[in-house]
Amino acid sequence: MAGNYGYVAVFAIVGVAFAVISLVMSWFLRPHNPSGEKLATYECGEVPVGPAWRQFRVGYYIYLLAFVIFDVEVLFVIPWALALRNLKGQGLGLFAVVDGAIFIAVLAAGLLYAWKKGALKWE
């Protein structure tokens, strides 16, 4: 198996090398001719007002928090899904399903709570 990750590493090196080489290569080929107006940020022809780094709505963070919770759930569900086959072989299939159902039900309750609380509502 270690060999397989070696293959992945070689592939990753090829991918990174492509990105780096193409960026460097285009550096030599392209013209460089900056001027004040050309470098202004694009705001549909208006003169930009203020910097772009300012507040944006908190709604994005709420989705982010919900995402973290459920992404961890996905991570925990995958080993459970893999173990299910062995547990079934040992006659513990029902036990494994009920266990998994409880875990998912707790998180589904969390989703329902966020839903009712309006956290998933975009406004």
Added chain:
Amino acid sequence: MPFDVTELVIAIVKALVVFVALLSIVPVLIWMERKVIADIQIRIGPNRAGPFGLLQPLADAIKLIFKENIITQGADKVVYFFAPAVSMVPAIITFAVVPFGDTAHILGRKVLLQVADVNIGILYILALSSLGVYGIVLAGWSSNNKYSLLGGVRSSAQMISYELPLGLALVGPVLLSGSLSLREMINAQGRAGVWFIVPQFLAFAVYLISGFAETNRAPFDLPEAEQELTAGYHTEYSSFRFALFYMAEYVNMVTVGAVATTIFLGGWRGPFGNIVILQPVWFLVKLFAILYFFIWVRGTLPRLRYDKLMKLGWKVLLPLALLNLMVTATVKALAPQSAIPIMSVLSLVLVAIGVIALTIISARSTRTPASGLREPSAEGAFYTWES
């Protein structure tokens, strides 16, 4: 393990072949997209560069290489410089675990037609494809442009929201095959004699819809909604860096299509059994069928509004993915023999539930107007904006 030169040569050759193949699919796909969209819209599409306009993507790439690179005033130069690469590299290396054929015998060695058969294949795909969001959000943030910033945060919220149903949809096939390796998944489909799209149709639908959102494709292309955000996160990008973003989008599309092909459509399996030469052909045929579907959807469906997009992800796809997961797990654990025949029947029921859920949710959203917009009031004031 002793160092084996042949092994290294094989690794390098395989990596280069897959890489070049992947990068040559991209211009073909761009050409195909433009032609198909043109057909849908009753236009001709590209027809000047080369026969049938086939060389158009190449001409575009060459043009972009020779264009001046503009770094806007006040941009964070380092992040701005690396963001396209951060977007491009994970898109490419996700492809490493996708098998496009069984084993071939080359120079007396067994060579897997796949860059690497990693035994955590699906986790690898989920992990790397979620890195793509960094490239987009960093590009949006570093440009010092309001459109870019909005496109970047929009896109990050959208991509992480749809990553959940995407990941959960893949657990159903994992349960049926009992493995995370993509190669093992194809073998399981061979043993079952049926592609996993049959017992896991709901998972397939959820995966594909989430895939549209993950790759920022229409109808979920809000990060680059032209009317609102000019070009979203890559508004300020020009020259070859823009080309990298453009390519990353298409490579991501190919990867989503390839994973769907492998997990739900039997990968390289096809009629006429074990002819190794034909396996990559079957793989490509299925891959391009899915990619055609991507383009078809883009040409057909209008863009979703942002609140509806979030609603679809969190209130429809995520519960449906959980439902599919629980049903599959229950059947898998309790079925006396194989779970696949029972799931094949149940998948029809699940799809019916999915359609009903979608209908209810979308009916509710058409009745209540979006918040912020009021119904026309009796005084005759038309839609007014709150706050």
